[in-house]
Amino acid sequence: MALHNKKNSVIPGFGPTLGYTIFYLSLIVLIPLSALVIKSTDLSWQQFVGAVTADRVLASYRVTFGAALMAAAANAFFGVLVAWVLVRYRFPGKRLVDALVDLPFALPTAVAGITLATVYSSNGWLGRYLEPRGIKVAFTPVGIFVAMTFIGLPFVVRTVQPVLEELESEVEEAAVCLGACRWQTFSRVLFPTLLPSVLTGFALAFARAVGEYGSVIFIAGNMPMVSEITPLLIITKLEQYDYAGATAIASVMLGASFILLFAVNLLQWWSRRYAE
Amino acid sequence: MSIDIRDVNKKFGTFEALRNVSLTVPSGELVALLGPSGSGKTTLLRIIAGLESPDGGKIHFSGEDATNLHVRERQVGFVFQHYALFRHLTVFDNVAFGLNVKPRKERPAKGAIREKVLELLRLVQLEQLADRYPSQLSGGQRQRVALARALAVEPKVLLLDEPFGALDAKVRLELRRWLRRLHDEIHVTSVFVTHDQEEALEVADRIVVMNEGRVEQMGTPEEVYDNPASPFVYNFLGNVNLFHGRIDGGEARIDNISIEVPDFGSGDNIPAVAYVRPYDIEIYRSRRNHEDIESVVRHIQGAGAVARLELERLDTRELIDAELTRERYRELALRVGEAVYIRPRNLRVFAGGDYQI
Numbered sequence: 155m156a157l158h159n160k161k162n163s164v165i166p167g168f169g170p171t172l173g174y175t176i177f178y179l180s181l182i183v184l185i186p187l188s189a190l191v192i193k194s195t196d197l198s199w200q201q202f203v204g205a206v207t208a209d210r211v212l213a214s215y216r217v218t219f220g221a222a223l224m225a226a227a228a229n230a231f232f233g234v235l236v237a238w239v240l241v242r243y244r245f246p247g248k249r250l251v252d253a254l255v256d257l258p259f260a261l262p263t264a265v266a267g268i269t270l271a272t273v274y275s276s277n278g279w280l281g282r283y284l285e286p287r288g289i290k291v292a293f294t295p296v297g298i299f300v301a302m303t304f305i306g307l308p309f310v311v312r313t314v315q316p317v318l319e320e321l322e323s324e325v326e327e328a329a330v331c332l333g334a335c336r337w338q339t340f341s342r343v344l345f346p347t348l349l350p351s352v353l354t355g356f357a358l359a360f361a362r363a364v365g366e367y368g369s370v371i372f373i374a375g376n377m378p379m380v381s382e383i384t385p386l387l388i389i390t391k392l393e394q395y396d397y398a399g400a401t402a403i404a405s406v407m408l409g410a411s412f413i414l415l416f417a418v419n420l421l422q423w424w425s426r427r428y429a430e
Numbered sequence: 431m432s433i434d435i436r437d438v439n440k441k442f443g444t445f446e447a448l449r450n451v452s453l454t455v456p457s458g459e460l461v462a463l464l465g466p467s468g469s470g471k472t473t474l475l476r477i478i479a480g481l482e483s484p485d486g487g488k489i490h491f492s493g494e495d496a497t498n499l500h501v502r503e504r505q506v507g508f509v510f511q512h513y514a515l516f517r518h519l520t521v522f523d524n525v526a527f528g529l530n531v532k533p534r535k536e537r538p539a540k541g542a543i544r545e546k547v548l549e550l551l552r553l554v555q556l557e558q559l560a561d562r563y564p565s566q567l568s569g570g571q572r573q574r575v576a577l578a579r580a581l582a583v584e585p586k587v588l589l590l591d592e593p594f595g596a597l598d599a600k601v602r603l604e605l606r607r608w609l610r611r612l613h614d615e616i617h618v619t620s621v622f623v624t625h626d627q628e629e630a631l632e633v634a635d636r637i638v639v640m641n642e643g644r645v646e647q648m649g650t651p652e653e654v655y656d657n658p659a660s661p662f663v664y665n666f667l668g669n670v671n672l673f674h675g676r677i678d679g680g681e682a683r684i685d686n687i688s689i690e691v692p693d694f695g696s697g698d699n700i701p702a703v704a705y706v707r708p709y710d711i712e713i714y715r716s717r718r719n720h721e722d723i724e725s726v727v728r729h730i731q732g733a734g735a736v737a738r739l740e741l742e743r744l745d746t747r748e749l750i751d752a753e754l755t756r757e758r759y760r761e762l763a764l765r766v767g768e769a770v771y772i773r774p775r776n777l778r779v780f781a782g783g784d785y786q787i
Contacts, residue, residue, distance in 0.1 A: 324514035327481055328576075330501045331508040332528035332583055342531065346518040428518045428563040 187408060194401040205402040214384040217295055219410065221383075222363035225302035230356045233310025234348065240311070241318040255311050258304055263368025270301055271373040293375030298383060301370045302363035309362065310355030317351040349425045357418040364411055431492045431586040431619050432457040433478060438487030440473055440643075447473040448484070449643040455636075457492075460613045460620045462630035465640035466666070471623045472591055474640070478621060479589050480504045491586065504587075507580030507618075511592040513572040515564040521575050522560040525550055528583035550578040553612070570601040577609075581616070590622035594629065606633050627667045631655060639663050661780045664705045671711065671750050673704040673774060682779045686721045691779050704777040709736070711752035712773045713762060722771035725750065727764050739764070741772060 197205060205211070240252055258266065274281045274291040281292055291297050321344070329339040367385040374381045384407055391400035433455040440448040448470045455461045463471040476482040478489060480501035488497045496504060516524050523530075525547045529538060538546065551557045554574040564572055573593060580588060593609070594602040610633050613620055624630050630637050631651045639646040639654060639662075647659040658664040675684035677700040682689045684704045694700060714722065728749070729740035737759035739752045750772065754762070764770065 322512065322514060324510045324512065325516065327501075328508065328510060328514040328579075329516075329527070329531075331479065331481075331506060332531065332579065333502050334527075334531040335502070338531045342527070343516055346516075428520075429565055 190401050190408065191405050194398060194405045196398040197402055201398075202402050205399045206406045210378050210382070211384070211387060211403055213379045214382050214387045215406075215410075217298060217381060218364060218384040218407075219414075221295060221298040221302055222360050222366075225299050225306055225363045226356050226360035228299075228303050229306045229310045229359045230352055233307065233355055233359075234314055234352060236307075237311045237314040237318055241315060255308050258306075259308050263305065263366065264372065266304055267301060267369035267372030270297070270304060270369065274300065274373065292373055293377075293381065295374075295381050297373035297375065298370050298381060301373050302366055305366055305369055306359030306363050309358040310352065313351045313355035313358070314348055317348055321347060346425070350422050353418055353422040353425060357415055357422070360418070361411060361415060364407070433587060433619065433621070434488075434490035434493070435474070435478070436488045436490070438474070438477060438484045438489070440470070440477065440482065440484050446643050448477070451487070451640075451643070451645055453638055453645055453648060455619060455621055457619055458617045459635040460610070460622070460633065461636045461638060462634035463621060463623045463638050463640060464625070464627060464630040464666070465646075466625055468642075469640040470643040471625075471640045475589050475591055475621060475623050478587070479506050479508050481508070505583070505585050507583065507585035507588045509573070509576050509580050509588070509590040509593050511595045513564070513569075513576045513596075515572055515576060515579070517564050519563075520560065521551070521556060521562050521564070521567070522547055524564065524575055525578045525582050527579060546582065547578075550582055553581075553615075554578045568601075569597045570605055573597065573605065577612075581618075585618065588618050588620040590620065592623050592625070594626075595624075602629075609633060631667070639666060641666075658705075658778070661703065661705065661782075664778065664780075669708050669751055671706045671708065671774070673706065673777065675702050675704060675779075676700065677702045677779070677781060684774075684777060684779070685723060687774070687777070689777055689779060694779075694781055700781050702779050702781050704774070704779045706774040706777055708738070708751040708753040710774060710776045711741075711750060712775060713739070713741075713752060713754065713758075713764075714771045714773070715762065717771045718773075722773050725770055725772050727766050727768050727770060730764065730766055732759065741770065744769075 194202065236255065240248065240255075271278075271292050273279050274284070274297060276282065276285045276292070278292070284291060289296070291300055325343060325347075326339055329343045334342065365385065367383075367389075370383055371386055374383060374386075376382050376386055384403060388400045388403050388407075391397075391403065435451060435453050435455075438448055438451045439446075451470070451474060463474060465471045473482060477484050480496075480499060484497070488495060490496060491499075491504070516527065519527065526543055529543045529546065532538075537543075548557065548560070551560055554577060556571060556574055556578070559567065559571065564575065567575065573596075577590075577593075590609075594605055597605065606629055609622075622633070634651060636649065637651055637654050638648050641662050647654050647663045649657075654663060655667050658667060664670055673684045675682055677683075677691060677694050678698050680690065680692050680694060682691045682694075682702050682704070684702070689704075691702075694702075717724070724744045725741040726744060727739060728742050731738040736753045736755060739754065741750045741752055742748070743750060752772065762770075
C-alpha cells in the first residue's frame with residue numbers, strides 16, 4: 155500500500171510522515187510510559203504483587219474504576235440528551251448553553267473540586283437539601299462520581315453533536331413511512347447511527363475520569379478503603395519516597411486503562427462495521 | 431387506490447408553497463408532478479404522504495378522508511431523492527425494516543419475511559447484494575433498494591421525490607425505463623416529482639404541470655405537449671420561439687401572418703405572443719410570399735437525428751431556433767452566413783407579454 159500511494163498521495167513521503175509520527179508518539183507517550191514500567195521493575199515479583207494487591211490499593215481500584223465507569227455511563231446518557239437538545243431545537247440562549255458545555259474543559263480542576271465540595275457540603279446550596287434526606291454527596295464515593303461526571307460531560311456531547319447534525323431528517327421520515335413508531339425509529343435507526351460516537355465519547359470520558367485527580371480529592375474525603383482514589387494513593391506513596399511502589403500501582407492503572415480503552419475501540423469498530 | 435386532492439393550501443412563513451391545489455390521481459396510474467424548483471411539487475407530495483400537513487383543504491384516499499391520518503397509518507411508500515437508506519443495516523435488513531417494525535400480531539413469521547424480501551430483491555434485480563451495506567452500492571443500486579424497501583409494506587400509494595435526481599444521465603435513463611416497466615407489472619398508484627420534462631413525458635401516464643404553487647395543466651403527455659394550456663407550459667415543455675404581434679377583433683397579426691383567434695373576442699390592439707416549436711419553423715432558400723421572414727444562418731449543429739440551426743431575423747435581429755430533419759437539411763445544404771426565408775407554422779397565440787421561466 156505504501157508503495158502504491160507514493161506517487162498519488164497529496165502529502166508526499168509515506169516514510170517521513172510515518173517516521174515523524176512514530177518519533178512524536180515515542181517522545182510524548184511511549185518513552186515516559188516505558189520509563190514508568192521499567193521503574194516498577196525495581197521491585198521483585200513478590201514485592202510488586204504485594205504492592206499492587208494490598209487491600210487499600212484494591213479498594214482504591216474499585217472506587218476509581220467503578221466511579222469512572224458510572225460517571226462515563228451517566229455522561230453517555232445525559233450527553234446524548236444535551237447534544238440532542240442543542241442540535242434539534244432552537245431556543246433563546248442556545249449559544250450560551252452550547253458554550254457552557256465546554257466549561258469543565260477550561261476550568262482548572264482544583265477550582266471545580268473546591269466548588270463542588272462547597273456546593274454539596276452539608277451547608278452548601280445543594281448539600282443542605284440533600285443531607286436531611288439521607289443523601290450525602292461531599293466526602294463520600296458519591297462525591298467522586300459527581301466530580302468525575304462534571305469533568306467528563308463535554309466529551310460525549312462534543313462527539314455526538316456533529317454526528318447528530320449530519321443525520322438527515324429523511325432517514326427518520328423513511329422509518330416513519332415504513333410504519334415505525336417513535337421508539338422504533340429511535341432504537342432501530344437513530345441509536346445505531348449514534349452508537350459509534352457515543353462509544354467514543356464514553357471512552358474519552360472514562361479515560362479522563364480514571365486519570366482525574368485535582369477535582370476529585372477536594373470532594374472525595376479521601377478515606378482509605380472507602381473514598382480514596384488510586385491517583386491519590388500514588389501521590390501518597392511518592393510523598394513517602396516509595397517510588398517503586400508508586401510506579402507499580404501506576405503501571406497497573408496503565409494496563410487496566412489500556413485494556414478498557416482497547417475493548418471500547420473494538421466495540422466501536424464493530425458498531426461501525428457498515429461504513430468500511 | 432385513487433387520490434383526491436381538494437383545495438390544498440400550504441404556507442411556509444410568508445411563502446405560499448401551494449395555492450388551492452386540486453387534482454385527482456386515478457387508481458393504478460403513474461402520475462408525474464412536473465415543475466421548476468419552488469413550484470410546490472415536493473410540498474404536495476409530502477402532504478400526500480402525511481409528512482407535511484396542509485393549512486387548508488382535504489386529501490382523500492379512495493374517497494375516504496385521510497387529511498388527519500398519521501403517516502404511519504396512510505400506507506404510503508416514499509422514495510427520497512437521496513435514498514435515505516439505513517446505513518447501519520444491510521440491503522436485506524433495509525428492505526425487511528417495514529415488516530420487522532410491524533406490531534407482533536401483524537408481523538409475518540421470520541421465514542415469510544425472508545421470502546418476501548428476497549422476492550422484492552429479485553424484482554429490483556439486487557438478489558446478489560442482499561448482504562452488502564448501502565455504502566458499498568452505486569447510486570442506482572441504492573435507489574432500487576429504497577424502492578424495494580418502500581414496496582415491502584405493500585403500500586397503497588407509491589410516492590417518489592425526484593427519484594432519479596441524484597443519478598448520472600445514463601443511469602437515470604435506464605432506471606426510469608425500468609420504473610415504467612415495474613409499474614406496468616405491479617400497478618400501484620404512483621406519484622413522482624420531477625423537474626425534468628423529458629422524464630415526465632417518457633414515464634408518466636399523466637402529467638401535472640405545476641408553477642408557483644398552482645396546477646397549470648393536467649393531462650396525458652400528448653395532451654400537455656401538443657396542447658399547452660398556458661405560455662408557462664409551452665415554455666417548460668421543450669424549446670420554443672416567440673413571435674410578437676397584436677390581436678384586433680378576433681384576428682392576430684404576427685409579423686405578416688394573420689391567424690383567426692376567436693377565443694379572444696372583439697378586443698382591439700391586444701398585445702399577443704405566438705409560440706412556435708423549433709421543428710415548426712420551415713426554411714426556404716427563396717421567398718415564396720409576403721409572410722416569409724428574411725433571416726441569416728448564424729450557427730449549425732448538424733450531428734444527430736435532427737439538425738439544429740440558429741437563425742437571426744434581419745428585421746428585428748432576434749434569434750430563432752429551428753430543427754430540420756436530416757433529409758431536409760441535406761437538401762438545403764445550408765452554410766453559416768447564408769440568407770434564408772423562414773415561415774413559422776402551428777403558431778399558438780397567447781394574449782399578453784412575454785412569459786419567462
